[in-house]
Amino acid sequence: MLQLQHVSFAVNTDEGVKRIIDDVSLDLSERFVAFTGPNGGGKSTLAKLIMGLYRPTEGRIFLDGQDITDMSVTERAKAGICYGFQQPVRFKGITVHDLLNVAAGRTMTVAEACDCLAEVGLCARQYVNREIDANLSGGELKRIEIATVMARSATLTVFDEPEAGIDLWSFSNLISVFEDMYAKIKGTMLIISHQERILNIADRVVVLAAGKVERDGTKEEVLPSLLTATYCDRLKRV
């Protein structure tokens, strides 16, 4: 499915060149892969490199054997990659229904749009014609974001911290949304998360720290080590 070959992403800072992603190679084909690790470890950058929002400074990225490194965001979207933003974007004048139509690549009926929203736990009729603007709460926006990603039916779906910016009540509902998605998805889903309950659904857990793969394995192999005192201490220090 997705192959990263010696991918690096470096930026110039006042202190010289900083490698935010440092020679990462991964072959990802499981149904559900979770990326976790300390803040600033490079997780969001890696997700953006996969979607094409950033371009790697070294290395190549392949989707189903096709080199997509030089493809634009639009081309990657058409090739089957979709990306759920950590901070969903607001639009004045664009409705939830409009955005779902773009995601699906066709005009959805109201009933279809409502089904999409119901899957993320939104009482659909109240939302379908609402504008995606400042009148929606963080939790509502996040669910709409997830609904647009699901409507896309991509072969590779990347979520950047879906739990960020939502309250505890919405969070427990969100977990059930992802549990349902796990049962339904046809391709591969990559999720960046700090939440144990999300990591628990994953087939594979990759720990990124200081731009490198620190640990990589099944949740049974990786999760216990994440909960050790040393690791927790390090998280605090970061």
Add this chain to the structure above:
Amino acid sequence: MKLDPVKMQLLKTIADLEAVPEGAYNVRDNGTLAGRNTTAHIDIVSKTDKPGIDIIVREGTKNERVDIPVLLTQTGLKDLVYNDFYIADGADVLIVAGCGIHNDGGELSQHDGVHTFHVGKNAHVKYVEKHYGEGEGTGERVLNPTTVIEIDEGGSLEMDTVQIKGVDSTYRKTSAVLAKDAKLLITEKIMTHGRQTATTDFYVKLGGDGSSAHVISRSVAKGQSHQQFLLSVDGDAACYGHTECDAIVLEGGTVSAVPKVNANNVDARLIHEAAIGKIAGDQLDKLMTLGLSEAEAEEMIINGFLK
């Protein structure tokens, strides 16, 4: 009333009319009367002292519509018209105005309309106005609408004003005076391109206790066009005023907003918001992750913004 296909197309663009409307109407075509109809509740009378009409909406009017479109296809014609609207106490009416200019010639075509609304006690008016220009000629298309609004106690007026495209220069002046418990809602949408200029000049006087006004302007300035948004609100009573200027600038377009809000009474609550800038990068990114090209994403954002 017979209109050629160019004029019928203009009529459809500015008033969504495919045929002669059923209710009251007055169609002005190249400075002359092309057709008129009145109803039991709504009368339209030509002025005798100057060009224009009086539109009289009588008591008991409910859910009626008046169409007063203006069509201008003759290059070099400068048209000035005064239309006065008298809305009786308690009446409820939809007024659809608008001007379409088709200028294929080399001379300036201009329409200046002065519309004055006298809105009676507890009356409600919805006023829709669209301005549009087209044509292959080099002659400028100029529209200068002036709207004067007086709303009596408990009355309300909603004004939707849109300048779609093709107007080279416009000076849009709107002033309103509100009595006790009167309400005003103005929504303005403007798009300019090329070397066009647009100035919007609003003045609202909140004169009565309980009066309120919302003025919302959304605009897009493309090419080398320039827009200016002038606004002045006087809060003279225990009133509420909210004004908002939201603009997207693209390419070399420029926009300036000059708000002035005056709380002349300790119980006046006035809010002004202004946001001007280019399209946010994350908005383009989001739509591109859903498969749109950058140009398609930009178009969708602008169409939504001006919807």
